[in-house]
Amino acid sequence: MKPYKKIIVFTFLVFSVNQLFANQIADTVSIVKINVLVGLQFDQVRFHVKPGQKVKLIFSNSDDMSHNLLITKPGSRLEIVNEALQLAEKGPSMDYIPKSASVLWSIPVVNPNQTQTLNFIAPQQPGVYPYVCTLPGHGFIMFGAMYVNADGNMPELKNDLNIPENRRLDNNSALNIQHNEHKVNEEKKIITAKPLHPYTPVSPYLYRVFIEGASPAALAVSLPGNLSYCWDASVCKLSFAWSGGFLDNSELWRGKGDALAKVVGTLFFRDKTEFPLSIGNHDGFQVVDYKGYSLINRYPEFHYTLNGIDVYELIMPNNNGTGLIRKFRIPGGNKIVWFNTNPTDGVSYLSSAGKWKNGKWKLLPKQAKDFSITMSRKEGGLL
Amino acid sequence: MIAKSITRFLIGILFCTGMQSLFAQDKSESYRIETIPMPDGLTSETGAVEFLPDGRLVACFTRGEVMTYEPSTKKWKLFAEGFHDPLGILVISNSELLVIQRPELTRVKDTDDDGIADLYEKVSDDFGISGNYHEFNYGPVKDKDGNLFISLNSSSGAGNIRPIVRGEINPLGRENGSNGQMFSNVPYRGWVMKLSPDGVLKPIASGFRSPNGIGFDLDGNLFATDNQGDWIGTSALHHVQEGKFYGHPGSLVWQKGWNKGNPFLLPLSVLDSMRTRGAVLFPHGIIANSPTQPLCDRTEGKFGPFSGQLLVGEMNNERIVRVMLERVGGELQGACLPFFEGNGLRKGNNRLAFGPDGSLWIGQNSHGWLGDQGIQRLAFTGKQPADILNMNLTEKGFELTFTQPLDESTATNLSNYKFSHYYYKYQSLYGSDQFDKQNVPVTQVEISNDRKKISLTLSSLKPGYVYELSLGTIKTSNGDDLANKIICYTLNKLKAGTF
Numbered sequence: 001m002k003p004y005k006k007i008i009v010f011t012f013l014v015f016s017v018n019q020l021f022a023n024q025i026a027d028t029v030s031i032v033k034i035n036v037l038v039g040l041q042f043d044q045v046r047f048h049v050k051p052g053q054k055v056k057l058i059f060s061n062s063d064d065m066s067h068n069l070l071i072t073k074p075g076s077r078l079e080i081v082n083e084a085l086q087l088a089e090k091g092p093s094m095d096y097i098p099k100s101a102s103v104l105w106s107i108p109v110v111n112p113n114q115t116q117t118l119n120f121i122a123p124q125q126p127g128v129y130p131y132v133c134t135l136p137g138h139g140f141i142m143f144g145a146m147y148v149n150a151d152g153n154m155p156e157l158k159n160d161l162n163i164p165e166n167r168r169l170d171n172n173s174a175l176n177i178q179h180n181e182h183k184v185n186e187e188k189k190i191i192t193a194k195p196l197h198p199y200t201p202v203s204p205y206l207y208r209v210f211i212e213g214a215s216p217a218a219l220a221v222s223l224p225g226n227l228s229y230c231w232d233a234s235v236c237k238l239s240f241a242w243s244g245g246f247l248d249n250s251e252l253w254r255g256k257g258d259a260l261a262k263v264v265g266t267l268f269f270r271d272k273t274e275f276p277l278s279i280g281n282h283d284g285f286q287v288v289d290y291k292g293y294s295l296i297n298r299y300p301e302f303h304y305t306l307n308g309i310d311v312y313e314l315i316m317p318n319n320n321g322t323g324l325i326r327k328f329r330i331p332g333g334n335k336i337v338w339f340n341t342n343p344t345d346g347v348s349y350l351s352s353a354g355k356w357k358n359g360k361w362k363l364l365p366k367q368a369k370d371f372s373i374t375m376s377r378k379e380g381g382l383l
Numbered sequence: 384m385i386a387k388s389i390t391r392f393l394i395g396i397l398f399c400t401g402m403q404s405l406f407a408q409d410k411s412e413s414y415r416i417e418t419i420p421m422p423d424g425l426t427s428e429t430g431a432v433e434f435l436p437d438g439r440l441v442a443c444f445t446r447g448e449v450m451t452y453e454p455s456t457k458k459w460k461l462f463a464e465g466f467h468d469p470l471g472i473l474v475i476s477n478s479e480l481l482v483i484q485r486p487e488l489t490r491v492k493d494t495d496d497d498g499i500a501d502l503y504e505k506v507s508d509d510f511g512i513s514g515n516y517h518e519f520n521y522g523p524v525k526d527k528d529g530n531l532f533i534s535l536n537s538s539s540g541a542g543n544i545r546p547i548v549r550g551e552i553n554p555l556g557r558e559n560g561s562n563g564q565m566f567s568n569v570p571y572r573g574w575v576m577k578l579s580p581d582g583v584l585k586p587i588a589s590g591f592r593s594p595n596g597i598g599f600d601l602d603g604n605l606f607a608t609d610n611q612g613d614w615i616g617t618s619a620l621h622h623v624q625e626g627k628f629y630g631h632p633g634s635l636v637w638q639k640g641w642n643k644g645n646p647f648l649l650p651l652s653v654l655d656s657m658r659t660r661g662a663v664l665f666p667h668g669i670i671a672n673s674p675t676q677p678l679c680d681r682t683e684g685k686f687g688p689f690s691g692q693l694l695v696g697e698m699n700n701e702r703i704v705r706v707m708l709e710r711v712g713g714e715l716q717g718a719c720l721p722f723f724e725g726n727g728l729r730k731g732n733n734r735l736a737f738g739p740d741g742s743l744w745i746g747q748n749s750h751g752w753l754g755d756q757g758i759q760r761l762a763f764t765g766k767q768p769a770d771i772l773n774m775n776l777t778e779k780g781f782e783l784t785f786t787q788p789l790d791e792s793t794a795t796n797l798s799n800y801k802f803s804h805y806y807y808k809y810q811s812l813y814g815s816d817q818f819d820k821q822n823v824p825v826t827q828v829e830i831s832n833d834r835k836k837i838s839l840t841l842s843s844l845k846p847g848y849v850y851e852l853s854l855g856t857i858k859t860s861n862g863d864d865l866a867n868k869i870i871c872y873t874l875n876k877l878k879a880g881t882f
Contacts, residue, residue: 038541039751039770064517064541064563064612065752066813089851089869091667093817111813112541112613113563136672137699137730137753160868197446199461207447208467208486215547216514217486218466233486233508234549253426253446256751257468258516258542292504354860 020379029054036063037099039255040133045144045163046151049122058116061110067133068095069118071146076102077130080140096134104129122148129163181233196249204298209261210252221300222246225317229266230322236288236304237276238315241269241324268323268377272342281308282334309333312336323347323376330368337368347375399638402590413509413687413768413866419758420454422459423526427756429746431472432491440738441483443469444751446642450502451493454738463491463500469524473531483520486549488578503721509584510535510576512548515542518572522597526605526821529580534594537565537573538632544568555638558647559599564613564811566590566633571770573634575607575623589638590629590658595733596676601691602707608695610676611667614806616815618674619661620695620706622715625661630809647811653721656810662715663706664807664849664873667814670719673698673752677706678735679773685761687740688772696723696732696745699753701725703745704760711877718774720870725753729755748837769859770866778880780825780841781872788834790858800825800839823850834860846877
């Protein structure tokens, strides 16, 4: 009855011959692990077992809300989901499992971070057996399919009507990539399946966003000329800049947002100073406080205080598109201002006023009321 | 497992008065739902709906848009963009709003009268953000003295904190061993905050897990909802009072002078003694699984007979919940029932606002949880609903007030009133079963002369329990069925002189 050796031989040597031995294989246990993804989804939306096969289904609730898991007769998912809904106030005490001959097996409510195991023997009758969470409302989108057949056939993922619609395609994050301008080369040009907004964003525009390399209070700004930068409101400074694209927000906007926006393009600047400006005694401790921004011809002009003194910064592309112009205003300043740099930050500097001294621009109080720093990408200086 | 569910089912049957639908009257006769057309290309996960003084709707959405809608022309227009998960709007004027988003409370203003916002000014960001996805912020709402209130979610144990955070990190705000409970590693996660007109943001009440909804009643009492989960046996409406703790431990580390270490390690009895219970519990799976914004009906009858009561959105069901409160023993407590359900209403009922005509506008959201997208409008048709208007505790039971006179023979039939009581355990586990669930016999029923009030005498009343009432086939004197068959009263305190 248990020709293990034979099976092992066939399994390793002649895979297709396995099919002939489906009944013998029934004695091996197929282990299926199902977790939960954010957004009411099983991570496995389908799996295959052979008729009569022993199955060990390990259901781990990796979500932050409770779920159950019912396996139903073929074609019975919606009927069971609706019956579960009709349990109404009786639902909680019944684990939302309706009494129905169409429910073949069930795992009662599993709380977050808990695991339950279900052992069963797959039906002899080949077919597509749905599995579903029947907590109120979940079952319309949170389901999957157990394929029971001898040969392991399943339709192509994109044609599989037994799994949730949003899982039929590999999520193509390219569909959500944003380019500042549409002059990216043709093959890279993105055909946006679904617009990201009810309007076409026109650079400059920005998002408050979670992004790698900055605090959670960051802003990402798209500029004309395929340039972008991240300005971090927690520390009130330009943190980094890149060219060649803007952001891929697809992960961030999917589900609950447990993700970061991805930079699209190539980083050419990263701030490595303690703070780019020093007012007066530049070795002293400086306190910054973010105040907000105004849009001037759609360009954000950031406003913050540095040791209580108002500072404004507006960032534009430089004239030849190789970097940025940072326009500073310190209207109430009456002290010398230093603009600090770091030789490894990827750019070279020019200032509209002041003197370059030991890697810093020194500006007299009068000059500092209104000045511009031009940052140009160094040859071969990509970060 | 099959055996367990069958047993549970049989127990369910014993307590079951029949599998009738919760609603007998066709609600669409008294209230009508309308779906608002949304602009093409908008992912309309709605974070807030409010009205401008000029009668336009203003709404914000997950991808950062703030848009206005002119109901007469059905035209949408972009006002502002770029917000990070905006989930609340307070209207200052036709050209100025306060918007809460992940990093801060922001003033958004059109300063040059071109209809597009050009000033995005920080109002306050004096709270921490760790980058944990669950750190949503809600509000603001304003009291009569000009103070603003916002509420801050706890961080999710299903996520983590980022390498760079804003604010001081206190590792004690998370349970040891990290088994996935919500936590508070940066300041004031899990708190309701008060921003006084001088700009100082102060934490006032702690213990919140996911307070996705904050609002005032007619008397200026502040309320916040919270969602079932770890430490929250079932979702609740809390009467928010300064200095109180509402049950989820992580936030306690930010209490001034806190010196008791990791609050998750305190004995349950200690935490329980510190905690203020929900004024109204929403029994899970019965009334609400994920309640949202409480909104007081200030329409003075334009929205029907429930003026002064609170309406509460529900994410997981196609439902709006109604709450009625009373003061017993000095504290607010009361009852909740499904106010409107189905009939075209969608799920994801995240935000509520009354329009100038007294209709209720409902912003819907999903954002990875159960829900829907878009905006709907619920209007009173003028036909008086046949419903429970109020439920009040008495010394010997409850008094029910109805919107219409009742048919005396069905209304005085004892068997038409089936009470059960149960309680939810305060525990670290995710949610709570119903404990000590028992039928409570009704021993006497009396009807008032105007046939609108029913006094019920119960065999016993116990504080700390939910009293769930299932109504049988009671008719109005016009022969209509009642809109509601179920109502749940949270009995925290007994009336003086009970039994």
